[in-house]
Structures are given as C-alpha cells and as structure tokens.
Amino acid sequence: MYLGEMSGLKIGQATRDAFGDALKELGEKYPEIVTVDGDVGNSTRTEVFAKAFPERAFNMGIAESNMVSVAGGLASTGKIPVVASFAAFLLCNAYDQIRMSIAFPGMNVKLVGTHAGISIGEDGPSQMGIEDVSLACSLPGMVVIVTADAVSTKAATAAMIEYEGPVYLRLGRPNVAEIYTTEDTFEIGKANTVREGDDVTIIANGLMVAGALDAATKLAEEGISARVIDMHTVKPIDVDAIQKAARETSAIVVAEEHMSHGGLGSAVSMVVSQANPVPMAYVNVGDCFAESGDPQGLLDKYGLTAAAIIEAVKKVK
Amino acid sequence: MAAQANALSIEELKEKGKVLRRLIIRMTTEAGSGHPSSSLSAVEVVNALWFGGFMKYDAQNPTWAARDRFILSKGHAVPVLYAAMAEAGYFSVDDVMTLRKLGSPFEGHPNMKRLPGIEASTGSLGQGLSLGIGQALGARLNKNGANVFVVIGDGEMGEGQVWEALAGAEKYKLGNLTAIIDQNGYQQTGATKDVLDLGSFEEKIAAFGWHTQTINGNCQESVVAALETASKITDRPKAIISQTKKGYGILPVLEATGDSNFHGKPLSPELAEKALAYLG
Numbered sequence: 001m002y003l004g005e006m007s008g009l010k011i012g013q014a015t016r017d018a019f020g021d022a023l024k025e026l027g028e029k030y031p032e033i034v035t036v037d038g039d040v041g042n043s044t045r046t047e048v049f050a051k052a053f054p055e056r057a058f059n060m061g062i063a064e065s066n067m068v069s070v071a072g073g074l075a076s077t078g079k080i081p082v083v084a085s086f087a088a089f090l091l092c093n094a095y096d097q098i099r100m101s102i103a104f105p106g107m108n109v110k111l112v113g114t115h116a117g118i119s120i121g122e123d124g125p126s127q128m129g130i131e132d133v134s135l136a137c138s139l140p141g142m143v144v145i146v147t148a149d150a151v152s153t154k155a156a157t158a159a160m161i162e163y164e165g166p167v168y169l170r171l172g173r174p175n176v177a178e179i180y181t182t183e184d185t186f187e188i189g190k191a192n193t194v195r196e197g198d199d200v201t202i203i204a205n206g207l208m209v210a211g212a213l214d215a216a217t218k219l220a221e222e223g224i225s226a227r228v229i230d231m232h233t234v235k236p237i238d239v240d241a242i243q244k245a246a247r248e249t250s251a252i253v254v255a256e257e258h259m260s261h262g263g264l265g266s267a268v269s270m271v272v273s274q275a276n277p278v279p280m281a282y283v284n285v286g287d288c289f290a291e292s293g294d295p296q297g298l299l300d301k302y303g304l305t306a307a308a309i310i311e312a313v314k315k316v317k
Numbered sequence: 318m319a320a321q322a323n324a325l326s327i328e329e330l331k332e333k334g335k336v337l338r339r340l341i342i343r344m345t346t347e348a349g350s351g352h353p354s355s356s357l358s359a360v361e362v363v364n365a366l367w368f369g370g371f372m373k374y375d376a377q378n379p380t381w382a383a384r385d386r387f388i389l390s391k392g393h394a395v396p397v398l399y400a401a402m403a404e405a406g407y408f409s410v411d412d413v414m415t416l417r418k419l420g421s422p423f424e425g426h427p428n429m430k431r432l433p434g435i436e437a438s439t440g441s442l443g444q445g446l447s448l449g450i451g452q453a454l455g456a457r458l459n460k461n462g463a464n465v466f467v468v469i470g471d472g473e474m475g476e477g478q479v480w481e482a483l484a485g486a487e488k489y490k491l492g493n494l495t496a497i498i499d500q501n502g503y504q505q506t507g508a509t510k511d512v513l514d515l516g517s518f519e520e521k522i523a524a525f526g527w528h529t530q531t532i533n534g535n536c537q538e539s540v541v542a543a544l545e546t547a548s549k550i551t552d553r554p555k556a557i558i559s560q561t562k563k564g565y566g567i568l569p570v571l572e573a574t575g576d577s578n579f580h581g582k583p584l585s586p587e588l589a590e591k592a593l594a595y596l597g
Contacts, residue, residue: 055458066482070454073451077459
C-alpha cells in the first residue's frame with residue numbers, strides 16, 4: 001500500500017529526481033544558473049546539472065553556512081544560484097545565513113531542501129526536515145513551495161527560476177504517486193484543485209496530496225464529497241482558494257508531512273480564521289521528532305495516511 | 318572608475334583620513350549611538366581602498382557590472398564606509414548625518430537594499446568573507462576583472478563560518494579576493510585575546526594556503542604598500558592582518574574617559590568637540 005494507490009495513481013519519480021532533471025534542462029536556457037552545494041549533490045540531484053555545466057557548479061564542502069552566503073554573493077553579481085542540501089541542514093544549520101545573506105537583502109537565490117519529512121526512512125530524525133517549512137515561512141519575503149509529484153516539481157523548478165527573488169523549494173526522497181500530467185498548469189501562489197467536492201475540503205501538499213486523494217476516494221464510497229486542494233505554495237498562500245473552500249464546504253482538513261507548528265496548517269488556519277471560519281482538523285507529524293524505520297512504516301506510525309485524513313474529516317464534518 | 322584614475326598621494330590620503338575621522342565622530346555623535354571606535358581603527362584601510370587607487374568604482378553608476386566590491390563584514394563599523402562613500406560622491410555629507418534615524422537609509426548596519434553602492438547587508442558577524450567568495454566567483458564567471466575586498470573584525474574571527482570561507486576561497490584559488498582583518502584588539506566585553514584567543518591570524522590563515530601579510534594598519538604608508546603587494550598576487554586569495562587600535566586618531570581623548578575599549582557608544586557632544594579639536 002502506498003499513498004495514491006487507492007485512487008489509482010501510479011508511482012513515479014521522486015520529486016528530487018524531477019528537480020535534478022529539470023534543473024539541467026533549465027541550465028541550457030538560463031546561463032546565469034549556478035549551483036552551490038554542501039557535498040550532497042548526488043543526493044539532492046544537483047549533480048545532474050553539475051555534470052552538464054561543471055564550470056557553473058560549486059561544491060563548497062560540508063560547510064552549509066559558507067555555502068548559503070556564497071550563494072548570496074553570487075546572486076549579487078547577477079547569477080541565479082540554486083543551493084541544495086537536505087532540508088534539515090539547509091534550513092536549520094544555515095538559518096542565519098539564509099536570513100542575512102539571502103532573505104534580508106532579497107537575493108535572487110533558490111534554496112532547495114531535499115529529504116524533507118519523515119519519509120526518508122532509515123536515516124532517522126537527524127536527517128528529517130520536519131520544521132523547514134515553518135522556518136522558511138518565518139523569513140520575510142521568502143516564497144515557500146512544497147511539490148507533490150514529479151510533473152509539478154519540474155514546473156515548480158522552472159517557475160522558481162523565472163521568479164525574481166528568494167524561494168524555498170521543499171522536496172522529498174522517495175518515489176511518489178503521479179498526480180499531474182504535463183497538460184496541468186503550475187503557478188506560484190495559485191493552488192490546484194485536484195478533486196472537486198462539496199462537503200469538506202482537504203488541503204494538502206507534498207506526498208500528502210496523494211493521501212488526500214485516497215481519502216477522498218474512500219469518503220466518496222461513504223457518500224461524503226471531499227474537495228482536494230494541492231496547496232503547493234505555502235507562502236504566499238492562495239487566499240482565494242481557501243476562502244472559497246470555507247464558503248462552499250463545511251469543514252477543512254489540512255494534511256502535511258511536517259511537524260504540527262508553523263507549516264501549512266498554520267498558514268491555512270490564519271486565512272480561515274479571518275473570514276468564514278469553519279471547523280478545521282490537522283494531519284501532520286505532531287509536536288515530536290520521528291525515528292528510524294522504513295518509510296511506509298513511519299508514515300503509518302506517525303499518522304500520515306489516508307485513514308488519518310478520513311478520521312480527521314469525520315471529526316469536523 | 319574615478320578612484321583609480323585619481324589615486325591620492327600618501328600625504329593627500331592622510332588628509333582624507335582626517336576628513337573620514339571627523340565624519341565618523343560627527344555622524345555617530347549626531348545619531349547618539351553607534352560604533353565610532355570600531356570605525357576609527359579601520360580608517361587607513363578603507364581610505365587606501367577607496368582613495369588610494371586600489372578599487373575601481375563609479376559613484377554615479379553604483380551598479381556598474383565591472384566595479385570592484387567592498388564588503389564590510391564588521392558591519393557595526395559602517396560609519397567609516399558611509400564617510401568614505403560620501404567623500405567618493407555617492408551621496409552628500411548632509412545625507413550621512415541622518416545616520417540611524419527613522420526613515421534614513423543610513424542604517425546602524427549596512428543595508429544594500431536601501432543604499433546603492435553598499436555591496437552586502439551585514440551585521441550578523443561572520444558572513445562577509447563567504448559573500449565575498451560568491452562575488453569573486455561571480456566576477457570570474459562574468460570575466461569582468463572585478464576584485465573583491467572584505468574587511469573583517471578580529472573578534473569576528475571567532476565565527477566558524479569565517480574558517481569555512483578561508484578553506485572555500487583557497488579551493489577556488491580566488492586571486493581576486495582580498496580579506497583584511499582589522500585587528501584592533503578589542504571586542505564587546507574586552508580584549509580579544511581574553512575573550513577568545515585565536516593566536517596568530519597570520520600563521521593560521523597562511524596554513525589555509527592564503528598569501529598573508531601582517532602590518533601596522535594605522536600607518537597609511539604600510540597599508541598602501543600591503544595593498545600594492547596583494548594586488549600583484551593573482552593565483553590565490555590574500556589576507557592582510559591589519560593591526561590597529563580601536564579609536565585610533567583620537568586615542569588620548571578616549572583614554573581620558575578611562576575606557577580603553579570604548580565599544581559601541583558615541584562620543585558625547587562635549588567629547589566629540591574635544592576629539593575634533595584634537596584631529597585639527
């Protein structure tokens with residue numbers, strides 16, 4: 001059983017793989033793109049770009065603080081630096097550098113945190129970025145994107161390169177269900193309604209979009225019509241899509257592969273509480289660190305499942 | 318490009334140094350806060366870079382792509398940079414007197430978003446050298462011959478990121494990057510050797526593969542000579558350990574207050590008057 005299976009979705013590429021392929025393609029079109037790495041390019045997949053454009057790829061070693069500020073310096077010479085590391089190391093280790101070298105001066109740097117969430121599995125909690133969205137959202141002016149599948153990751157990678165300003169893109173390690181086709185559109189700040197519904201809305205991002213679709217499929221069998229929104233951009237959040245959901249459906253459930261505070265749930269509730277407040281429930285890792293284990297086992301144990309979403313829906317519906 | 322074409326002589330630089338010192342004292346006293354003593358120690362270095370012909374820049378076109386870059390990593394000493402930039406024609410001396418006031422782009426620490434010509438927003442110590450590496454790499458990719466100069470505080474050397482950067486700059490053999498450590502011997506709570514003694518900067522930085530020099534950084538001739546030497550080294554990054562005194566130029570006036578560190582506070586109007594008179 002995997003997220004998306006109940007709704008008939010096939011497993012596709014990991015979002016980090018899609019990012020690596022997309023970045024290499026974009027490298028041809030945008031000669032200003034450079035990569036700055038902390039010696040995990042073969043994990044983050046920036047190595048695909050680095051092999052194609054070795055003179056534009058800088059591996060600064062296991063020195064994340066330096067890595068992030070170097071990217072800030074490169075941006076001030078007109079380059080478009082893409083800095084990739086594990087979400088936990090990028091956001092937590094180099095937070096002050098992101099704040100001072102990138103966010104405060106508004107540098108055109110693209111931060112890519114891979115291996116986000118608990119689905120990285122066996123390597124355990126030290127490697128699991130579960131607070132990265134919260135940290136990124138706390139930086140004034142930072143755009144924060146969490147993609148659900150390979151197709152939308154490729155589109156998001158292009159969109160963040162074309163966008164002028166600092167962006168954080170959150171990616172995962174495992175292969176995930178295919179939600180989109182290349183016909184679908186991706187726009188920063190504009191949520192995608194991936195399933196229509198009238199009774200309740202499930203707002204999700206990352207791999208929980210597939211979980212939300214599974215939940216909606218199962219709920220339909222019980223006569224509950226659930227709308228599923230892929231809120232791929234946490235900041236700036238799509239206020240219209242949330243308010244529309246609050247007006248048209250009687251409750252909202254937010255599902256994300258993140259700890260309980262400061263992520264998508266917080267961002268959505270801030271909107272809902274300002275107009276048409278409706279009952280809400282949250283599916284996330286909770287206020288805790290996870291542990292080592294197999295990815296599916298971890299998702300089950302920490303409640304990141306379709307069943308958990310269904311339970312949350314029934315609590316507020 | 319004006320500065321390089323019109324490099325001042327040593328005598329002219331010494332006069333310019335006095336002008337910078339006066340401005341530093343006036344603007345911080347007017348602001349009622351700030352770091353005059355940390356600014357004063359770096360005057361000879363900043364002076365030589367901006368007016369001794371070592372940096373190419375165009376005050377009328379601060380975003381000129383091939384300009385050399387100056388990063389003040391010890392951002393709290395920004396009055397010395399505002400003074401130099403005012404003298405270079407980026408803005409007027411009157412503008413600078415709004416230092417630290419609400420609405421003024423002359424903030425307590427450099428803010429590149431609000432003030433054209435500022436090359437890095439600093440103030441959280443330790444990041445300037447890494448930013449300089451990025452700019453030096455960018456200049457190399459852009460093939461525009463730009464050089465990057467970074468002024469770092471000696472207390473700031475306690476930040477681990479500086480040592481990451483020392484290694485990173487050497488990896489890429491950044492011959493267009495010069496770091497100047499303003500070793501004024503004091504930091505917020507006392508003497509740097511008492512707070513966190515890092516021993517010989519020259520030995521440690523040389524061990525990273527950099528070209529190094531240690532000089533009397535309040536001697537204008539020595540600073541010019543060291544920058545001259547550094548400008549000829551192009552195969553690796555260069556460091557100048559600039560041994561200075563915090564508050565240099567008005568030391569007797571500050572010492573009379575009984576505070577040899579004089580960290581992070583402006584001179585009172587009365588003291589400023591004495592200091593300006595002392596400078597002559």
